[in-house]
Amino acid sequence: MTETRNSGLVLCAATITMGLSAGVFYIFACAVMPALARSDDRTYVEVMRNINTVIQNPVFFLGFLGAPALTGLAAWQSRRTPSRRWVWAALAAYVLVLFVTVAFSIPLNNALAAKGDPSALRERFEGPWVAWNAVRAVAATVGVGCLTRALTRVRATARPRTDPGPAGRG
Numbered sequence: 001m002t003e004t005r006n007s008g009l010v011l012c013a014a015t016i017t018m019g020l021s022a023g024v025f026y027i028f029a030c031a032v033m034p035a036l037a038r039s040d041d042r043t044y045v046e047v048m049r050n051i052n053t054v055i056q057n058p059v060f061f062l063g064f065l066g067a068p069a070l071t072g073l074a075a076w077q078s079r080r081t082p083s084r085r086w087v088w089a090a091l092a093a094y095v096l097v098l099f100v101t102v103a104f105s106i107p108l109n110n111a112l113a114a115k116g117d118p119s120a121l122r123e124r125f126e127g128p129w130v131a132w133n134a135v136r137a138v139a140a141t142v143g144v145g146c147l148t149r150a151l152t153r154v155r156a157t158a159r160p161r162t163d164p165g166p167a168g169r170g
Contacts, residue, residue: 007077008154011087014070015147018094020063022140025097029137033130041118048125052109067140068094071147078150086150093143097136104132 032051036044071091078084112125 007074008151010070010077011074011083011147011151011154014067014074014087014090015144015151017063017066017070018090018140018147019144021067021094021097022137022144024060024064025133025137025140028133029130033126033133037126041122044122044126045112045118048109048112052113067143068098071143074147074150078154081154083150083153086146086153090143090146090150093139093146096139097143100132100136100139105129105136108132 036047039047068091071087071094075084075087075091078087108125108129112121114121
């Protein structure tokens with residue numbers, strides 16, 4: 001029972017941390033970047049530079065890096081359960097998030113941090129960054145959906161099934 005409870009807690013924590021990360025990407029896609037798009041080039045570059053600096057903090061990293069760590073642990077714990085495919089699919093989705101972040105988002109952020117004409121910096125940054133962030137938002141959301149499905153399967157298999165009898169059937 002303790003092993004099942006612990007694996008359920010890890011799966012729940014994985015779902016929460018991945019949900020937090022998906023939320024960050026979603027809010028950038030739905031609010032932050034559209035709001036910044038209305039700004040002049042200098043303001044756009046300055047605000048994105050500030051965001052890229054302040055987002056690098058322990059609270060953000062706890063969720064962003066906690067998601068793959070906890071999902072990986074949950075995948076290992078679920079390797080002999082009916083929910084394993086959902087957890088492994090979530091891990092694969094978040095690996096895509098990490099890949100896009102390392103291969104595209106961070107290099108774009110670093111290029112934006114360089115000195116230069118704000119108009120030219122924005123022109124090279126904005127379109128690609130917004131597109132890759134959308135990929136991260138979708139992948140992380142798919143991961144959350146997979147983990148949620150795994151949680152419902154774990155809950156369904158942990159609960160004893162009882163026949164409600166004739167009065168309980170409707």
